Each structure stands twice: as C-alpha cells, then as structure tokens.
Amino acid sequence: MEGDLASMGQFIGAGLAAIGSGIAAVGVGNVAANFLAGALRNPSAAGSQTATLFIGLAFAEALGIFSFLVALLLMFAV
Structure with missing residues (x-):
C-alpha cells in the first residue's frame, strides 16, 4: 500500500511539473508576438532586435x- 501511495505521488508531481512545458509554450508565443508587434510598428529597427528575439526564445x-x-x-527516480 505504501508503494502505491509513493508511486501516485511521483506521477502527480510529474504531471504538475509537466505543466511548465505548456507554460513555456505560452511564453515563446508571447515573446514572438511582442517582437512581431514591434517590428510592424517600426520595421527599420526590427533587424537590430533579431538577436534579442532569439535570446528571449531560448x-x-x-x-x-x-x-x-x-x-x-x-x-523515474527511485
């Protein structure tokens, strides 16, 4: 019974930690959307901000x- 409870705790913790992957996808979309909005407002400055875009995405x-x-x-940790 104790092993089942520990296994259940592992899977619940892993599921909660996996939520961060979805949140990271939202963050990547936010960075790209803000860059695109800025590039459309000022196209001449978009070329100099491309490196900042890639750093933010990374x-x-x-x-x-x-x-x-x-x-x-x-x-999978024991």
Whole structure:
C-alpha cells in the first residue's frame, strides 16, 4: 500500500511539473508576438532586435526543457 501511495505521488508531481512545458509554450508565443508587434510598428529597427528575439526564445524554451526534465526525474527516480 505504501508503494502505491509513493508511486501516485511521483506521477502527480510529474504531471504538475509537466505543466511548465505548456507554460513555456505560452511564453515563446508571447515573446514572438511582442517582437512581431514591434517590428510592424517600426520595421527599420526590427533587424537590430533579431538577436534579442532569439535570446528571449531560448530562455523561454529552456524553462520548458527544465520542467520536462524535472517531470522525468520525478517519474523515474527511485
């Protein structure tokens, strides 16, 4: 009975940690949408902000990868 409870706790924790992957997808969309809105307002400045766009996308995506890793660790760690 105790093993089942611990296993259930692992899966619930992994599911909660996996929510971070979805939130990271929302963050990536937000970064891209704000860049596109700014680029449409001032097209001449869009070229100089492309590097900042990619850095923002990388940080947002890294958070999703970290939450996925935590979910895997919670599911398969002994």
